[in-house]
Amino acid sequence: MSKITIRDVAKQCNVSVSTVSRAINNHPEINQRTRNIILKKIKELGYTPNSNARNLKRLETNTIAVLIKGIGNLFFQPMFKVLENEITKNGYSFLLYKVEEQDNEIDVALKLSQDIKPKGIIFLGGCFMDEDKKILEEIGIPFVVTAIVSKNMSIKNSACVGVDDFLESKKMVNYLLSLGHKKIAIIGSRYDDASIGMLRVNGYKQALTENNISIDENLIFTTTKNEDPYTFEYGYKTIDILLDKKLDFSAIYCVSDAIAIGVLKRLREKGIKSPRDYSVVGFDGLEINDYLNPTITTIKQPVENMALTACNVLFNIISGKPYKKVVTFEGELFVGQTTDKR
Amino acid sequence: MSKITIRDVAKQCNVSVSTVSRAINNHPEINQRTRNIILKKIKELGYTPNSNARNLKRLETNTIAVLIKGIGNLFFQPMFKVLENEITKNGYSFLLYKVEEQDNEIDVALKLSQDIKPKGIIFLGGCFMDEDKKILEEIGIPFVVTAIVSKNMSIKNSACVGVDDFLESKKMVNYLLSLGHKKIAIIGSRYDDASIGMLRVNGYKQALTENNISIDENLIFTTTKNEDPYTFEYGYKTIDILLDKKLDFSAIYCVSDAIAIGVLKRLREKGIKSPRDYSVVGFDGLEINDYLNPTITTIKQPVENMALTACNVLFNIISGKPYKKVVTFEGELFVGQTTDKR
DNA sequence: TTGAAAGCGCTAACAG
DNA sequence: CTGTTAGCGCTTTCAA
Numbered sequence: 001m002s003k004i005t006i007r008d009v010a011k012q013c014n015v016s017v018s019t020v021s022r023a024i025n026n027h028p029e030i031n032q033r034t035r036n037i038i039l040k041k042i043k044e045l046g047y048t049p050n051s052n053a054r055n056l057k058r059l060e061t062n063t064i065a066v067l068i069k070g071i072g073n074l075f076f077q078p079m080f081k082v083l084e085n086e087i088t089k090n091g092y093s094f095l096l097y098k099v100e101e102q103d104n105e106i107d108v109a110l111k112l113s114q115d116i117k118p119k120g121i122i123f124l125g126g127c128f129m130d131e132d133k134k135i136l137e138e139i140g141i142p143f144v145v146t147a148i149v150s151k152n153m154s155i156k157n158s159a160c161v162g163v164d165d166f167l168e169s170k171k172m173v174n175y176l177l178s179l180g181h182k183k184i185a186i187i188g189s190r191y192d193d194a195s196i197g198m199l200r201v202n203g204y205k206q207a208l209t210e211n212n213i214s215i216d217e218n219l220i221f222t223t224t225k226n227e228d229p230y231t232f233e234y235g236y237k238t239i240d241i242l243l244d245k246k247l248d249f250s251a252i253y254c255v256s257d258a259i260a261i262g263v264l265k266r267l268r269e270k271g272i273k274s275p276r277d278y279s280v281v282g283f284d285g286l287e288i289n290d291y292l293n294p295t296i297t298t299i300k301q302p303v304e305n306m307a308l309t310a311c312n313v314l315f316n317i318i319s320g321k322p323y324k325k326v327v328t329f330e331g332e333l334f335v336g337q338t339t340d341k342r
Numbered sequence: 343m344s345k346i347t348i349r350d351v352a353k354q355c356n357v358s359v360s361t362v363s364r365a366i367n368n369h370p371e372i373n374q375r376t377r378n379i380i381l382k383k384i385k386e387l388g389y390t391p392n393s394n395a396r397n398l399k400r401l402e403t404n405t406i407a408v409l410i411k412g413i414g415n416l417f418f419q420p421m422f423k424v425l426e427n428e429i430t431k432n433g434y435s436f437l438l439y440k441v442e443e444q445d446n447e448i449d450v451a452l453k454l455s456q457d458i459k460p461k462g463i464i465f466l467g468g469c470f471m472d473e474d475k476k477i478l479e480e481i482g483i484p485f486v487v488t489a490i491v492s493k494n495m496s497i498k499n500s501a502c503v504g505v506d507d508f509l510e511s512k513k514m515v516n517y518l519l520s521l522g523h524k525k526i527a528i529i530g531s532r533y534d535d536a537s538i539g540m541l542r543v544n545g546y547k548q549a550l551t552e553n554n555i556s557i558d559e560n561l562i563f564t565t566t567k568n569e570d571p572y573t574f575e576y577g578y579k580t581i582d583i584l585l586d587k588k589l590d591f592s593a594i595y596c597v598s599d600a601i602a603i604g605v606l607k608r609l610r611e612k613g614i615k616s617p618r619d620y621s622v623v624g625f626d627g628l629e630i631n632d633y634l635n636p637t638i639t640t641i642k643q644p645v646e647n648m649a650l651t652a653c654n655v656l657f658n659i660i661s662g663k664p665y666k667k668v669v670t671f672e673g674e675l676f677v678g679q680t681t682d683k684r
Numbered sequence: 685t686t687g688a689a690a691g692c693g694c695t696a697a698c699a700g
Numbered sequence: 701c702t703g704t705t706a707g708c709g710c711t712t713t714c715a716a
Contacts, residue, residue, distance in 0.1 A: 016687045052394040053709035265633040291607040358703045395693035
């Protein structure tokens, strides 16, 4: 294991370490010739600067950190390459950082900002509580959040991009209503989920209320268990519980496509047909949905565009250009093959 | 932004920095009482040690790094939680590190081992060339590779766990042959793919040869473009090219489930039925396959078990216990609804 | 344009 | 058991 340091390079080039440092960091105040000599030597030796030492000194690195909570969620999948492309294309280096399910992403961000001192942070998923906002202020690093609940943030140097989950959810339910469905069951996430899942449930309630349909709490399913509601399995298991209750409904609104996929599988196994017996709808617009049979009626979020915009807004914040604090995308009602008139 | 250092803590506790260091690092030679006082103060101040400074000094951290190449590949998805669980359960900290498609994972590993000095590395995906092996030797850090081509490695402190792609591929083709299919088209990856894709193609050839069926190069599709062969889209587009050639075949072997999913979608759009018109098979056993309609006949790799084993082998290497250099799992021939007798 | 030297925050000898 | 001290490899004043 080679352990070449900046001193080795300096010695080999008969210059001081500071000159080598200037060479690697593209400092202006260095002779082009010495610079080239040093750079050649560096390549020759296969030297790479130790990033710990660098980060220890530097007050800022050239990195954009992407913090993702819920790496298992297929929804984020298409974002990776967009983020990576956009970030590197703009001269930053890209760091994808996974936040464990039980960890608080704010704490992680705090730690990260102390350690690697990124130029900016993009949060994917997770959930910001009100009290978190103050802490975020402390970060002092520009950040933007996507696919996250907190829409109106008073924090400086930050923005939020995404769809309006509440409104889009209403859109979905209104579509079901327009098909003649009046009794719509909904499969949500944790009952105490203060995050996106709850916004969608609230949108559902609101849509019903606005249409003078009373809300039947029995038709609202939220789990108490600490399950991941963005999995096929969750939908697969949950639909059984719902069916066992022998309730009367004609449509099933799953707050994520993943849930819907699980639900449809189970229905198929039971010989229950969609949309004949039940209309089933999802939310998100996962890539896989285009390849399913039947395709699921859902709200398609413009994931790639959201990722792209998240980057651009962040770049604007970083470079002091004007930016919109909240960028709201419209979801597209994708009518698949799992819905029909009542 | 708070910038509390170990000195601040030391001052606040009226001890020296080394004592604080001992406290955070769980050193034995420290008084339990002072330790507790320090720890309490640390929590109170919200102090977190700067990992750059730590890593700079330390010759080794307590981290297991997981290097993944191809984070877009659904195949790896179920591994994340297993790896995370297993690694943290065993007292290590878990670092997921994404290797960019164009980067060489060995270089990344080298850099990583210099920077964060992990106790061990797990490689997911990617491809090791013969020349890489020497470089790996230099890492000097225990590592295990999964879902990677290189099966017989002479490198010390390393192991390989996975299925035998060549044999499993033969198994798949033999199954198709047993159904009476003689003309089997195969959709592979890049023609110069020295990785898993090629092993599977080779298995296909071998199975045919062993059954005295001559290999028709026209039926072997490999792309020259730099596409990701583990995407739905690749299958979706590729099947058109294949069909346009008006070749005679009764079965389509896709070297990944993702390809098969894309293929089936396109066939459906064209009104071509599987298995009636073509039997279609995949490889991998993606989780989503259980939820598809029809389910795809495939080779199921025991992903979770592979991930688990990768961890355990790595732990054994680290702690100097005996271990198997090559752990080969058997794939399960999963007969789905996309295959039928010729 | 370059070099000398002072740390960044921490760990780990080495003394006490 | 605890404190003093010397760096880890690098960046960055400050002088030359």
